[in-house]
Amino acid sequence: MANDEVILLGFWPSMFGMRPRIALEEKEVKYEYREEELMEANKSPLLLQMNPIHKKIPVLIHNGKPICESFIAVEYIDEVWKDKAPLLPSDPYDRAQARFWADYIDKKLYIPAKMIHTTKGDEQEVATKEFIEVLKVMEGVLGDKAYFGGDNFGYLDIALIGFYCWFHTYETYGNFSIEVECPKIVAWSKRCMQRDSVAKILPDQQKVLELAKVLRQIYGLE
């Protein structure tokens, strides 16, 4: 697969876009990253052509064929480049558990996380409480393991770690400390950040906060 053409359409602060990128880095697959724009009107013709259904990043394009949706792209990467750095566990039950908690992150963590920095007042307070509650569930799933799957970095780590670059933003607008609430999640995040695959892809927390500030001004929240 040395001559494979691999392109990844993403948007730098998107945790969804980070997932397949980290997977490609773990597998040491050479790929071209193309940055999409935030605004609907500025989406590239390639994105609209490759993901006409959802018109969303990330899109992995492998030899001209698109794979959309972050978890589906990560599973695809794991299946195609299967000889290096396995991401999903090999045992079917462990695989089902990894998929369950990844799905839980998108269903239960993403919305309250986003609402912490895109709302204010009561709505913001409720979102912050919910975020902490869900993150504590994930802290329980992690337990005392180095990574979610045990000793090796894998699928569920990839599912959650993108939120880490937003932690400073959540803390700023939610007025709380993630380290106080979920110390194991913070320790795990720092452990993940020692990996080249993660450190290379996750943007700086301060840069993400600057974006959040601008967006709050645009949406009239400041």
Added chain:
Amino acid sequence: MANDEVILLGFWPSMFGMRPRIALEEKEVKYEYREEELMEANKSPLLLQMNPIHKKIPVLIHNGKPICESFIAVEYIDEVWKDKAPLLPSDPYDRAQARFWADYIDKKLYIPAKMIHTTKGDEQEVATKEFIEVLKVMEGVLGDKAYFGGDNFGYLDIALIGFYCWFHTYETYGNFSIEVECPKIVAWSKRCMQRDSVAKILPDQQKVLELAKVLRQIYGLE
């Protein structure tokens, strides 16, 4: 795996519950089906114990260990009982496509489908239009193939076929003909219904309509 204990917690009109049941039937796995009740207060202690996070059916319980979420359960069944009736395609790209469209069904078809028989007026009209639009997309994906994956019944067929027992309900409240709008989907549904695995699990369309009528009265829509 002859001595395996397999239990499936479901609710008869739920298309989510039907998915792992059809998968188990296709694999000819012996299992015990346990019917859950609609009302939150009447959920079984076993369901609450096995799916404390979402408290929802379906739950597949394999030798005492729970697997929740319908697609995750179907993938698990396919991975554990892998020697008979493969459900996901073997090619990684085809697998990604099957997963993409299954996800699309849950994200885009389920809500408008439900709203056709749980709302009225403009809301119902909008939902009906959206349902037809999304089902037409799926008709395009099916094309002239016998099943979504080609000649063999599989994952994406399992993802969609549960809606078929609700077709009469959608047509009754949405005031349209699915056969007129999506003739290939109806022909495919009838083809699926010729399989024992599907015919055994899907309830009668009239029985589903009776339930929908009762629910509309309970919710004060009639």
